[in-house]
Amino acid sequence: MYPYRDGLTALSGSPVKAAVAGLSETDRALLDTVDHVVDLGCGNGAPAAALVPVLPTTCRWLLVEKDEGQLVAARSRLRSMTSQRVDGVCADLTRLPFERLPSGPGLILISHVLYYLPGWQDVLSWLVQKARSSGSALVVVMRSRQSASYQLRACIRTAQGGSEDGMLTAESVQSWLKSHDVPYSAVASAAAVSYDLTGIRMDDPDMVPRACDRHASLYSMLSLLCHTDPAGLDPGPAAALTNVIRRMVHRNRLDLLLDDLILVVSPSSREVPCRTLT
Incomplete structure (x- = not known):
């Protein structure tokens, strides 16, 4: 699958x-x-x-x-x-x-x-x-290499001990x-996909799960881009993914290019x- x-x-x-x-x-x-x-x-x-x-x-x-x-x-x-x-x-x-x-x-x-x-x-x-x-x-x-797909996948890979190379x-x-x-x-x-994160605190450690709960398609999108279940990540990779996503948020919108x-x-x-x- x-x-x-x-x-x-x-x-x-x-x-x-x-x-x-x-x-x-x-x-x-x-x-x-x-x-x-x-x-x-x-x-x-x-x-x-x-x-x-x-x-x-x-x-x-x-x-x-x-x-x-x-x-x-x-x-x-x-x-x-x-x-x-x-x-x-x-x-x-x-x-x-x-x-x-x-x-x-x-x-x-x-x-x-x-x-x-x-x-x-x-x-x-x-x-x-x-x-x-x-x-x-x-x-x-x-x-x-410039895409959101690469950046998010590289973040997960390195957080799990792998190499971007x-x-x-x-x-x-x-x-x-x-x-x-x-x-x-x-x-x-x-192609850009945008998600409204108004009302979700960026310093909330559960920011990503809350955003996925709000937007049904975001969970599937992150699964696609990271090649893994974002809800099933260990704490280290999950924190790394959250930090990368925070950097992509601008004016309460998450834009994935x-x-x-x-x-x-x-x-x-x-x-x-x-x-x-x-």
Whole structure:
């Protein structure tokens, strides 16, 4: 089960929409020839669904997800939007037989997944080769080091004795692409979620639980951003999380900026200044 997926259903398609909006004219022309889409780690299908309106109506879909419940939801979502074939594979990407991917020009989407793959470099290398050899586009969506997601997760990780150095970010993937001479286009997408904390004392040690009680979605959001149950944290990590959140509160509002960086590798990709879309 993926607890971190529960808070962003409404936002999960935004990065993919931004990626499409940020494509070059040549890449946009490539979309007209896409024969299939492969969504690796598709979750509830929202990112893939964002692509349906801009792809050919004859496009086929392959959804890969290790959570069977999420996969069922994703297939149902896509099938309600297209009359074409929508296949699903319930599999852990660390053990997926990649040779099952379709051949020919397509679009490979891997959105917020590389963090969870111990051998992400090998996976990314394979995907880049697959995109190049088939004339496909590869869209990688990652959180930026500047995002609330990174700051809150880093706070929990270090408070539990870990190191920030092991946390994969979009910037890390950019560095890998550059070091392997892989041309890419970068598009930034930002979405902000705000919570009113009027009446909650910032010096209250139970500030975070009280805020979660007030806003039902905040609990899910923090679970998503921190990859853990905020109510079940030990005292040390809980205090660290509270301190970080206090620094994010301005005039009784908690604003969480969720920055995504979309890296597009395609036959016409070239490194260009990163553009931001909101």
